[in-house]
Each structure stands twice: as C-alpha cells, then as structure tokens.
Amino acid sequence: MVPMHELGIASSILESVQKEAVRHPGAHISKVGVKIGELAGVDRDALQFGFEVLVKDTELEPLALELELIPRVQRCSKCAYEFRMTDFDPRCPLCGDLATQCISGEELDIAYMEIDDS
Amino acid sequence: MNRIAVEKKVLNENQILAEQLRERYRENGVLCVNLISSPGSGKTALLERTLERMDKSARVAVLTGDLQTENDARRLAKFGFPVRQITTGGTCHLDARMIGKHLEDWKLENVALEDLDLLIVENVGNLVCPSSYDLGEDAKIVLLSTTEGEDKPLKYPSIFFKSELMLLTKIDLLPYVPFSADLARENARRVHPGMEIIDVSSTTGEGLDRWMDWLKARQEKARLQGVVG
Numbered sequence: 399m400v401p402m403h404e405l406g407i408a409s410s411i412l413e414s415v416q417k418e419a420v421r422h423p424g425a426h427i428s429k430v431g432v433k434i435g436e437l438a439g440v441d442r443d444a445l446q447f448g449f450e451v452l453v454k455d456t457e458l459e460p461l462a463l464e465l466e467l468i469p470r471v472q473r474c475s476k477c478a479y480e481f482r483m484t485d486f487d488p489r490c491p492l493c494g495d496l497a498t499q500c501i502s503g504e505e506l507d508i509a510y511m512e513i514d515d516s
Numbered sequence: 517m518n519r520i521a522v523e524k525k526v527l528n529e530n531q532i533l534a535e536q537l538r539e540r541y542r543e544n545g546v547l548c549v550n551l552i553s554s555p556g557s558g559k560t561a562l563l564e565r566t567l568e569r570m571d572k573s574a575r576v577a578v579l580t581g582d583l584q585t586e587n588d589a590r591r592l593a594k595f596g597f598p599v600r601q602i603t604t605g606g607t608c609h610l611d612a613r614m615i616g617k618h619l620e621d622w623k624l625e626n627v628a629l630e631d632l633d634l635l636i637v638e639n640v641g642n643l644v645c646p647s648s649y650d651l652g653e654d655a656k657i658v659l660l661s662t663t664e665g666e667d668k669p670l671k672y673p674s675i676f677f678k679s680e681l682m683l684l685t686k687i688d689l690l691p692y693v694p695f696s697a698d699l700a701r702e703n704a705r706r707v708h709p710g711m712e713i714i715d716v717s718s719t720t721g722e723g724l725d726r727w728m729d730w731l732k733a734r735q736e737k738a739r740l741q742g743v744v745g
C-alpha cells in the first residue's frame with residue numbers, strides 16, 4: 399500500500415507538471431526535480447513509489463522524479479556561523495552558543511522540470 | 517532537452533488558500549489554533565475540558581476533523597458553542613480548502629468569523645501528514661500523551677519543530693506507565709529548542725489553568741492585531 403500522505407504529495411507534484419505542460423504545447427516533460435527538507439516529514443521512498451504508481455499508464459509517461467534531500471542547517475545568532483545540524487544538536491560548533499536558528503530543512507519545493515521539445 | 521527552473525512549493529495551492537485564511541483571521545482578530553497528535557492522544561478530551569471552562573459568552577467555535585464519524589463533534593456540541601465535524605473520507609489530514617469550505621457552510625448557520633475570537637481546529641489523528649498542510653492557523657499545537665513513546669519527537673521531528681506549543685497529555689497516568697516525562701520534554705526541545713511545553717490531564721484537570729492562560733494570552737495578541745490591522 400502506498401502511504402496516503404506521500405500519494406497526496408505526489409499528486410500535487412503531478413498537478414504542477416500538468417499545468418506546466420499546458421504552457422509548452424507539443425513538448426514533453428520528462429523529469430521533475432523536487433527538494434525535500436529533512437524536516438518536511440515526507441518519506442522519499444514512499445513518494446518515489448507513489449509517484450510511479452500515479453504516472454503509470456498515463457499520457458505523462460515517461461516522467462521521472464528526482465528528489466534532492468535538503469539537510470537541516472542552523473545559523474548561530476551570536477557568530478553567524480552556519481552548520482548542518484546532526485543528531486538534533488543545536489549547539490554552534492564554533493562558539494558553543496545554543497541560540498541557533500533553523501535556516502533550511504523545511505523545504506517541499508519543486509525546483510525544476512526538464513522538457514523535451516522535439 | 518531543456519531545463520526550466522520552477523521554484524514553487526509543492527503544496528502551493530494549499531499555501532495560497534492558507535494565506536487567505538490567515539488574512540481573514542487577522543482582519544477579524546480571530547485566533548486560530550491547529551491541534552495535532554497521533555490518534556487518541558486526547559485532543560477531543562482536552563477540548564471538552566476547554567469548552568467546559570469557557571464563559572458562556574465566549575466567542576469560540578470548533579472544527580474537528582476525522583476520517584469517518586461525527587463522534588467528536590457530538591462530544592463537543594454539548595457545551596453550546598458552534599462545532600462542525602469535517603469528515604475527510606479517508607484523507608489523513610485537513611487542508612486549507614476544507615477549512616474554507618466549512619467556514620462558508622457555517623455562514624448559512626449564522627456562524628461568521630467576525631463573531632468569533634477563537635477558532636479551534638482539531639486535526640485528523642496523525643503525526644505526519646497534518647504537519648505539511650498549513651491551515652492559516654496562528655499556531656500549531658502538538659499533543660504527546662504519556663501512553664506513547666518518549667522518542668516520538670525524534671521519530672516525527674517535523675510536527676514538533678513546527679508547533680509553537682507541546683501539550684504533554686494524560687499526565688495522570690504517569691505513575692502507571694513506563695514513561696519519562698523529562699526525557700519526552702528533552703527530546704521535544706532537541707528538535708525544537710525553547711518550545712513551550714505544558715503538562716495536562718483532562719481527567720484530573722491538572723495543568724488546564726496554564727493551558728487556558730496560554731490560550732487567553734494568545735487570543736489577546738490576536739485581538740490587538742485585529743484592532744491595529
């Protein structure tokens with residue numbers, strides 16, 4: 399069974415592809431690139447699988463989904479150092495300050511599409 | 517082959533509707549909170565105790581989401597405030613479109629945003645999906661009960677990160693369950709440093725005063741924004 403959540407996300411991605419396709423008559427969109435933040439709460443394998451299920455046997459084929467995982471990055475409020483957060487440790491590795499802010503990792507964004515116009 | 521940059525949110529359509537709702541809440545000085553938890557963590561029980569404690573004149577309304585059944589709305593309707601059930605028919609979360617539709621339907625029953633100060637949304641019991649769908653709320657509130665694992669925040673960081681407040685529920689059960697409240701709070705704050713946490717029991721009433729105070733303070737803030745804006 400495909401998890402409902404990722405299926406919903408996959409179908410939102412497909413809607414965007416279909417909208418974009420309308421703007422390029424006679425061309426075929428062959429790939430869509432999506433950024434997924436570590437904090438987005440989306441399972442990549444389930445999304446990939448759900449996407450394949452939805453695309454199969456439709457006029458959208460062939461259409462690939464490329465997922466890019468965006469790590470959680472924190473910025474230190476004191477020294478402005480930016481670092482990848484691992485193991486949920488918010489401490490600034492440079493100055494040790496605990497007041498660091500999350501600046502990326504929540505993404506669930508469509509980044510690009512590849513179009514074959516032939 | 518031609519690569520074009522798109523750069524938009526996957527859930528762009530939902531985001532647009534959510535921003536419209538947010539604007540409407542702001543204009544009307546309404547505080548909207550979105551309660552999220554695993555199934556059975558005590559959202560409806562908390563709302564029963566919350567509505568029970570409200571003044572009869574309080575301008576509060578509740579939208580409660582479930583996959584099936586009107587049970588939660590029935591439980592909450594007893595208190596005399598407007599309550600509507602949103603049955604999603606299988607969808608694992610509420611989205612902004614559903615909220616908008618029910619606000620429209622509510623108008624036919626003479627429930628309008630301009631007559632409210634507080635709109636409470638009880639999301640579908642699920643820790644994953646609701647975190648992706650903005651409902652235009654002022655604050656997401658996550659509930660974690662003492663009958664779940666202390667590591668829930670680490671397993672489902674997204675919702676703990678996005679919530680402004682965590683309610684640690686069913687604390688009356690602490691003596692009977694192998695659950696470390698300290699560890700649960702520590703895990704939640706690892707994911708979301710500085711997150712506010714209130715311990716509550718809907719059975720004994722412990723902690724409910726703090727919760728009501730939190731709501732009141734946030735409501736006042738929303739009201740002032742409505743006056744200024």
Ligand SMILES: Nc1nc2c(ncn2[C@@H]2O[C@H](COP(=O)(O)OP(=O)(O)OP(=O)(O)O)[C@@H](O)[C@H]2O)c(=O)[nH]1
Pocket residue numbers: 553554555556557558559560561562582588640641642685686687688689716717718719720
């Ligand atoms: N001991 C104890 N039990 C509680 C407490 N709060 C809720 N419960 C019980 O937990 C069960 C589930 O509570 P609900 O309030 O229905 O949970 P919910 O989060 O609304 O559930 P869904 O809407 O199905 O996701 C019920 O049997 C409640 O009686 C509490 O503070 N203490």
Ligand SMILES: [Mg+2]
Pocket residue numbers: 559560561588638
């Ligand atoms: Mg409920």
Ligand SMILES: [Zn+2]
Pocket residue numbers: 474475476477478479490491492493494495
């Ligand atoms: Zn630093």
